[in-house]
Amino acid sequence: MDNSAIAAVFEELAELLEFRGENPFRIRAYQNGARAIRDLDEPISEIAADSDRDLAELSGIGKTLAEKIGVLLSTGSLPQLIELRQAVPEVVIAMARIPGLGAKKAAKLHDELNIKSLDDLAAACREGKVAAIKGFGKKTESSILDGLAIAKAASERIYWAAADKIVAELSEHMRGCDGISQMQWAGSYRRCRETVGDLDLLAVANDRAAAMDHLEAYPGRASTIARGDTKISIRVAKSFQVDMRLVDADQFGAALQYFTGSQAHNIHVRRIAKERGLKINEYGVFKIEDDTRIAGATEEDVYASIGLPVFAPELREDRHEFEWAQKNELPELVELDQIQGDLHMHTSATDGQNTIREMADAAIERGLKYIAITDHSQRVTVAGGLTAERLLEQWKIIDEVRPEYEDRLTIFKGIECDILEAGGMDLPDDVLAQADWVLASVHFGQKQPRDQITDRILGAIENPHVDCIAHPTGRLINRRDPYAVDMDAVMKAAKEHGKFLELNANPARLDLNDIHLAAAKRLKIPIVVNTDAHNIDGLDVMRFGILQARRGGLTAGDIANTLDLKDFLKLRKRLGQ
DNA sequence: GCCGTTTTCGGCCCGACTGTTTTCAGTCG
Incomplete structure (x- = not known):
């Protein structure tokens, strides 16, 4: 089981325990444990396997959770979870997701009205049965009906x-x-x-x-x-x-700090404040002893009053920011204007809409100094993927175009080459060998089992002509899950073979995610942030990628395409590319 | 269930809002 699967178990446990009316602090301990595991940038299985390390040393993980993690890693399941699932009906959980209803009210409705489905609940509301229960009333009844109607649409982030x-x-x-x-x-x-x-x-x-x-x-x-x-x-x-x-002007900073969150970050901030005899809420910072107000107008004075720096909002997740602040090691997060190159874009030769010249002109307008033209390879038939012959023709055109851009923009002859379902690359090695820049990516066989799809990607990383893995997990936010790929194995292979990993800036992809990026940073794997543009406007998604990179704690130094061309080429040489 | 410069017990962030109550539980962020 990987980190997110184990975290999901604890999240579900916390939810189920809430329905059982458990001690709220015990519930929060499970939630905190889940978050600690989900935010971890290394596989928890490795920590468990390392005799020099102890799971209980992780913040938020104690003796009990460490034991349960051990059980999950060795057996893949947890008896406690199976029991709880049987004890809490699914409809109760569904009811609790309706705005205004929580665990307790949902359980009460289920027990007193024998509700078996959300349709039952709607009927009970219409018949006035809900308002008749002690603790419920007419308003609750009608808000449940409203909630049922909008719950689905409103729940989508x-x-x-x-x-x-x-x-x-x-x-x-x-x-x-x-x-x-x-x-x-x-x-x-x-x-x-x-x-x-x-x-x-x-x-x-x-x-x-x-x-x-x-x-x-x-x-x-x-x-x-x-x-x-x-x-x-x-x-x-x-x-x-x-x-x-x-809010009042003198409370603006406190309110901004409070409503920016995250909740976990705020809890940590308040704990620190409390240790210093201070209380912090959305109205300001107060001395506990006499309620004197000492800060609140700006975020700067709120944080300063408890001895903390103003954290970039992207870092406020209670992951490493407090530890970094304490050591005075907060990263100087990357900025959009530090990006000098974009190494993934398509043209009208395949499924893009603009020509090489149009893409090049648009790149210059956006301040870029180098780009790679990376159309699809032949396997992607729906996109009109390039055969070796057509690719070589495109590169001839790039040769012709290049002199027009001398001193202004360097154009790499690239390709986004598919990793075939059976493994191996979609174009022969002798063709890939002539490219300046080879992205490898999976578009087919995305549902293969973990070992198979991991092996395919590892095979691409081992290919000496491949430079970078594009959109490494393949997820589409809200629409498609990531491949079952073992990202830890991919990272280790990328490190070993000196390959880049892409952060695809398309807002539906943002692939790698923030946790993966933090892991890559720790392993010193160079990231390239690419737009995967299919037209000139597509180049503008770079800023979404930069925000994601910032959430991963990345500085310009962690991102290869912040380098100028000379240093970027030097880095590639050092990596053995 | 976690945690500790008040360490093995006794705390655990903090407040607003709502609906249903008459002092508060539940929910939310």
Whole structure:
């Protein structure tokens, strides 16, 4: 079992224990354990196998969880989980996912009304049976019916890039409101997570009601969920929720820190504050002894008041940031303008829309100094993948084009060569040997078992002509799971053979993810952030890749295409490419 | 269940909101 599978077991255990009315701190211990394992950038099986190390040394893992991890690693399952699953009906879990219902209310409904499905629940609400139960009322009943209707649409997290579009439009709209002096988006959007569940806007306004009226006048508003004195929630397209909170100017920093999260980061911050005799909430930082307020207007003074630096929002997940801060080793995260090259893009020769010259011109406009043209290979028939002959023709064209770009842009003769289902590369070695840059990627046989697909990718890494593995896990966020590939084996092989791994910047891919990136950084495997552009606009997704890289804690030094051409070529030579 | 410069017990981040109550439990972030 890999880290995420073990983490999933503990998450499920925590959820099931909640339905059993367990001690909330015990439940949180399982949740914390799950998060610690999920965020780990090395395989927990290796720590377990290492006689010099002890699982219980991991923060959040104690004696009990360490034992359970041992059982999971050796048997693949946990008797406690199987028992709990039998004890908690699935419909109770489904009910608890309805907004407003939690574990306790769901369990009560199930027990008292013999609910067997969500349809049963809807019927019970319509018949007024729910309101008749002690602790429930008419409002709960109708909110359950509303919740059932929107639960599915509202539960979908959207791509960060999609949230960013909504943010841009709403920001523009809200700038038209005169009385707003400060405004900032918080939450997972600000932390640049790959997906965003809702949006949180903080604002300082001299007339709060007017600011709320202005938000309600947003043309994209579908409905208003709630409106109070300090907070308003609306829905925009596809049930996506947007909250706006109005705060005083001297509380803005505390509110921004609080609503940016993550929850785990905030818990850690408050624990540190408490150790120093301070209390921190969304209104400010206070001395516990006499409730004196000592900070709150800016995030800087909030963090400074408890002796911490302002963390980049991308790092606020309670992974390594506090440890780094303590050692004064917070990474200087990579910035978009440090990118000098883009080594994955397509042209109209296959499934792209623009010519080599058009892509080259667009790359120059975006400040790039080198690019690789990497069309698909022949196996990808739907994309009109290139045969060896057509590829050699394309390279001739690149030879012709190159003089026009001398001193401005270097164009590599590249290929995105498929790794075949049976293993091996889609183009002969003598052709690949003539390329400046070879990406290897899987497009077919994605559902192969772990060993098989891992062996295919390892085979590509061992091929001396391959330089980089593109979108290494193949996942499409919300749409397709990653291959069953053993990423740890892939990383070790990449390290051993001096190969790059790609961070594909397409907002639906963002592949590698942040945890993989942290692992690659630890192993000193050079990353290249590529757009995989299929037209000139596609080059603009680079910024999404940079945000993902930042979440992985990557600096410019961890990313090969921040190097200028000379140093990039030197690095390749050093790697033996 | 985890954890420790107040270490093997007794804490565990903190507050808002809601609905249903009449002082609070449950839910949420």
